Amino acid sequence: MPELPEVETVVRGLRAPLIGRSIAGVWYDWAKVIKTPSAEDFKARITGQSFRAITRRAKWIIFELDHDLMLVHLRMTGRLYTLPRGAENPDKWVHLRFELDNGEDLNFSDARRFGRAYLTTDLVSVIGELGPEPLEDAFTADVLRQRIGGRRAAIKPLLMDQKNIAGIGNIYADEALYRAGLHPLRHTATLTDQDWVNLRQAIRDVLNAGIDHEGASINWYRKPDGERGESQEYFNVYGRDKQPCRKCGTLISKVRVAQRGTHFCANCQPEQSV
DNA sequence: CCAGCCCCCTGTCGGC
DNA sequence: TGCCGACAGGGGGCTG
Numbered sequence: 001m002p003e004l005p006e007v008e009t010v011v012r013g014l015r016a017p018l019i020g021r022s023i024a025g026v027w028y029d030w031a032k033v034i035k036t037p038s039a040e041d042f043k044a045r046i047t048g049q050s051f052r053a054i055t056r057r058a059k060w061i062i063f064e065l066d067h068d069l070m071l072v073h074l075r076m077t078g079r080l081y082t083l084p085r086g087a088e089n090p091d092k093w094v095h096l097r098f099e100l101d102n103g104e105d106l107n108f109s110d111a112r113r114f115g116r117a118y119l120t121t122d123l124v125s126v127i128g129e130l131g132p133e134p135l136e137d138a139f140t141a142d143v144l145r146q147r148i149g150g151r152r153a154a155i156k157p158l159l160m161d162q163k164n165i166a167g168i169g170n171i172y173a174d175e176a177l178y179r180a181g182l183h184p185l186r187h188t189a190t191l192t193d194q195d196w197v198n199l200r201q202a203i204r205d206v207l208n209a210g211i212d213h214e215g216a217s218i219n220w221y222r223k224p225d226g227e228r229g230e231s232q233e234y235f236n237v238y239g240r241d242k243q244p245c246r247k248c249g250t251l252i253s254k255v256r257v258a259q260r261g262t263h264f265c266a267n268c269q270p271e272q273s274v
Numbered sequence: 275c276c277a278g279c280c281c282c283c284t285g286t287c288g289g290c
Numbered sequence: 291t292g293c294c295g296a297c298a299g300g301g302g303g304c305t306g
Contacts, residue, residue, distance in 0.1 A: 114300065
């Protein structure tokens with residue numbers, strides 16, 4: 001589910017209800033939701049700590065606590081939101097809950113159970129070495145080319161590999177390639193200088209638009225206040241197969257690339273040479 | 275190192 | 291209507 005814009009929206013929405021609050025208790029009904037340390041140790045160690053800051057790296061949510069970092073990855077269907085303790089909640093997929101000192105709970109819900117929570121003092125030991133943040137100034141066309149250029153390999157999977165660039169997933173990869181006029185199977189060795197400039201700008205544009213619209217609620221994603229994001233209303237290709245391209249009217253194509261559904265306009269994103 | 279495939283899980287949807 | 295396979299925003303691991 002959540003890519004950079006969705007995770008950023010969650011982070012922003014959680015700061016007000018959580019910063020300064022302390023964790024009075026932890027409840028869970030499925031120990032595997034806690035990846036490390038053991039669920040028992042996690043609970044003992046996190047209880048009593050306060051939320052000092054909440055940030056994001058790639059699609060990871062980083063809770064800076066008094067003595068540890070709690071890292072949460074939402075994967076496909078994870079949600080994080082606060083509710084007053086005991087409030088009626090129809091969400092039947094809450095597997096981890098933090099009881100706060102002000103009578104509210106932080107709930108971690110996840111229908112598909114792919115999401116995980118971690119407690120650590122060493123960020124990199126959990127998330128690994130990831131590529132640059134595409135919305136930072138340092139993310140230039142040259143950096144992008146150095147990361148993924150010169151390969152006889154399809155561009156789309158390279159964009160989605162978090163070790164190359166942080167935060168791009170299936171939706172925003174399709175949207176960025178459409179905006180840049182590049183076919184998803186295009187080999188990166190064939191891109192021109194202008195292609196790299198266009199692609200770098202396209203990535204930033206679609207991610208910023210996603211944040212401005214508070215994320216895409218195709219299905220599972222919800223903001224911390226429970227509302228849907230609006231980003232899906234603005235997609236040009238994702239989920240629009242067999243619908244007309246907004247620029248040229250050609251029907252949007254859908255194919256599989258590296259096992260992922262891939263949407264593009266065959267006219268605006270010509271295959272060209274490889 | 276890389277591509278391809280499977281797995282982790284559950285819900286939903288389209289086709290028959 | 292009911293069943294079944296395919297597919298879903300992610301990512302880690304294995305194999306060849």
